[in-house]
Amino acid sequence: MLPFSRVAIIGMGLIGSSLARAVRQAMPTVRLTVSDGDAAVRARVLALDLADDVTDNAGAAVVDADLVILAVPVGAMGAVAAEIAGELAPGAIVSDVGSVKERVLTDLVAGLPGVIVIPAHPVAGTEKSGPDAGFANLFTDRWCILTPPPGVDDWQVARLGDFWRALGAKVETMEAAHHDRVLAVTSHLPHLIAYSIVGTASDLETVTRSEVIKYSAGGFRDFTRIAASDPVMWRDVFLNNRDAVLETLGRFTEDLVALQRAIRWGEGDTLEALFTRTRAIRRGIIDEGQDTEEPDFGRKH
Amino acid sequence: MLPFSRVAIIGMGLIGSSLARAVRQAMPTVRLTVSDGDAAVRARVLALDLADDVTDNAGAAVVDADLVILAVPVGAMGAVAAEIAGELAPGAIVSDVGSVKERVLTDLVAGLPGVIVIPAHPVAGTEKSGPDAGFANLFTDRWCILTPPPGVDDWQVARLGDFWRALGAKVETMEAAHHDRVLAVTSHLPHLIAYSIVGTASDLETVTRSEVIKYSAGGFRDFTRIAASDPVMWRDVFLNNRDAVLETLGRFTEDLVALQRAIRWGEGDTLEALFTRTRAIRRGIIDEGQDTEEPDFGRKH
Numbered sequence: 001m002l003p004f005s006r007v008a009i010i011g012m013g014l015i016g017s018s019l020a021r022a023v024r025q026a027m028p029t030v031r032l033t034v035s036d037g038d039a040a041v042r043a044r045v046l047a048l049d050l051a052d053d054v055t056d057n058a059g060a061a062v063v064d065a066d067l068v069i070l071a072v073p074v075g076a077m078g079a080v081a082a083e084i085a086g087e088l089a090p091g092a093i094v095s096d097v098g099s100v101k102e103r104v105l106t107d108l109v110a111g112l113p114g115v116i117v118i119p120a121h122p123v124a125g126t127e128k129s130g131p132d133a134g135f136a137n138l139f140t141d142r143w144c145i146l147t148p149p150p151g152v153d154d155w156q157v158a159r160l161g162d163f164w165r166a167l168g169a170k171v172e173t174m175e176a177a178h179h180d181r182v183l184a185v186t187s188h189l190p191h192l193i194a195y196s197i198v199g200t201a202s203d204l205e206t207v208t209r210s211e212v213i214k215y216s217a218g219g220f221r222d223f224t225r226i227a228a229s230d231p232v233m234w235r236d237v238f239l240n241n242r243d244a245v246l247e248t249l250g251r252f253t254e255d256l257v258a259l260q261r262a263i264r265w266g267e268g269d270t271l272e273a274l275f276t277r278t279r280a281i282r283r284g285i286i287d288e289g290q291d292t293e294e295p296d297f298g299r300k301h
Numbered sequence: 302m303l304p305f306s307r308v309a310i311i312g313m314g315l316i317g318s319s320l321a322r323a324v325r326q327a328m329p330t331v332r333l334t335v336s337d338g339d340a341a342v343r344a345r346v347l348a349l350d351l352a353d354d355v356t357d358n359a360g361a362a363v364v365d366a367d368l369v370i371l372a373v374p375v376g377a378m379g380a381v382a383a384e385i386a387g388e389l390a391p392g393a394i395v396s397d398v399g400s401v402k403e404r405v406l407t408d409l410v411a412g413l414p415g416v417i418v419i420p421a422h423p424v425a426g427t428e429k430s431g432p433d434a435g436f437a438n439l440f441t442d443r444w445c446i447l448t449p450p451p452g453v454d455d456w457q458v459a460r461l462g463d464f465w466r467a468l469g470a471k472v473e474t475m476e477a478a479h480h481d482r483v484l485a486v487t488s489h490l491p492h493l494i495a496y497s498i499v500g501t502a503s504d505l506e507t508v509t510r511s512e513v514i515k516y517s518a519g520g521f522r523d524f525t526r527i528a529a530s531d532p533v534m535w536r537d538v539f540l541n542n543r544d545a546v547l548e549t550l551g552r553f554t555e556d557l558v559a560l561q562r563a564i565r566w567g568e569g570d571t572l573e574a575l576f577t578r579t580r581a582i583r584r585g586i587i588d589e590g591q592d593t594e595e596p597d598f599g600r601k602h
Binding site for chain 1: 436564
């Protein structure tokens with residue numbers, strides 16, 4: 001038996017539209033209603049036939065749904081909660097897909113009194129944006145982290161977990177604050193650094209942009225991929241996970257300054273020891289099925 | 302007519318063995334002699350049938366060669382120059398594939414008086430090491446940068462350029478010092494940052510290594526690829542391109558601190574403006590054929 005029979009998705013970007021495709025593929029009998037505030041996005045959703053109903057109004061989309069998933073930037077969650085608060089069916093679960101959980105949990109609980117709120121974060125994505133960029137197996141073998149507040153029934157959490165497992169994901173539950181510290185390391189700091197280095201490289205006087213582009217295969221091009229991710233989504237992540245990001249960034253800067261010093265003083269052993277140690281983490285990620293073993297991410301040569 | 306008829310490659314790691322395969326494929330009549338100091342590597346080279354002759358001695362490998370390419374870590378170039386100095390045939394060109402050019406140029410010119418030295422750097426590679434990791438089309442559509450010292454005949458430089466073009470590369474010539482500033486940005490700084498963040502992530506107290514690995518698909522896993530590159534090769538790069546790396550690192554740190562401040566003070570517009578600007582660089586790299594347009598580097602989903 002399916003965990004939910006009527007699902008509403010608010011926001012049809014990369015993640016929302018991937019979710020719509022995945023639901024259609026894994027649960028073809030589910031009634032799927034989606035909403036997006038952008039007329040161009042709705043037109044693409046209709047053309048791609050991603051849902052049973054498409055509305056411009058989040059409130060209208062959630063009527064009758066037993067699962068509502070907000071797939072909007074984390075800074076917009078509170079506003080969407082206000083739009084749907086009066087329209088939710090009794091017993092509906094409201095969840096989301098945002099990269100920050102403590103702030104989202106606070107906003108949703110405050111905006112949806114008496115509603116079952118179970119925030120979630122599928123750790124998956126690409127650098128592309130919009131409904132055309134989505135695909136059904138984006139979540140396959142990726143982890144989806146649930147961060148239920150105290151007081152939510154275990155069976156409701158399990159039900160949402162079953163939903164994500166049916167879409168191919170692996171499911172973990174943790175506290176929202178811990179989620180935000182973990183993701184600060186595995187996602188937010190990497191994005192911040194990638195954005196930063198791409199900015200630095202395009203602002204130099206002695207090296208031209210054209211040279212940066214031509215010789216990017218030396219390593220730089222890897223960073224440009226995540227630095228091409230959605231600007232509004234990422235702005236909101238940094239504004240809403242400030243403390244954990246600044247804490248992790250402080251640790252990173254400290255370690256980087258130590259490396260800087262090792263280079264200045266010619267401490268080859270320090271460098272070689274670190275460069276040897278980091279290989280083990282890559283090995284762990286491949287062994288856990290979280291990246292490909294193929295050289296160069298399997299890029300075509 | 303082929304630019305060279307007898308080629309010697311010293312060092313049979315990823316780059317040396319890719320070069321051997323590419324030469325065999327593009328110039329099957331070339332007599333190819335290779336050397337490596339490691340018996341296990343030589344055994345693999347023989348088993349893979351990558352060359353006509355395999356020796357343990359760089360001096361013996363270069364006798365009669367009209368092109369000698371050193372594919373060893375940049376810190377080892379001077380020692381190899383000493384080994385081959387007395388064995389080179391008159392008129393032989395000595396080149397290399399190192400990621401640092403000014404120091405290599407100095408070492409080779411000093412160690413090989415009267416010899417035609419034309420340093421080169423094919424901007425290509427993967428995170429894998431050793432003779433089994435090489436492949437013939439590693440250099441296809443990648444740039445190879447030649448950094449001839451003053452006084453070398455133009456036609457000799459053109460001849461080495463023809464060799465690299467025959468292997469599928471695009472060829473550019475520039476001053477060694479400028480090369481080192483360009484690659485500090487497009488290759489050395491990205492590697493340093495990747496090594497650093499992977500080190501930081503594995504040393505945290507509040508987030509476990511297992512969590513870092515499980516949730517690495519949020520962006521972190523991208524960095525682990527280049528942080529799995531050869532430790533000795535990269536140690537030597539940083540020790541031998543110190544000034545340009547420290548200068549570029551200083552610029553990066555300055556920009557990162559500005560971003561840190563923007564996050565602390567909630568300056569969303571500053572963040573969004575940068576995150577929007579960086580997309581154009583990615584676009585340029587794809588348009589120039591230096592990376593794939595496919596989402597997520599074309600990783601399988």
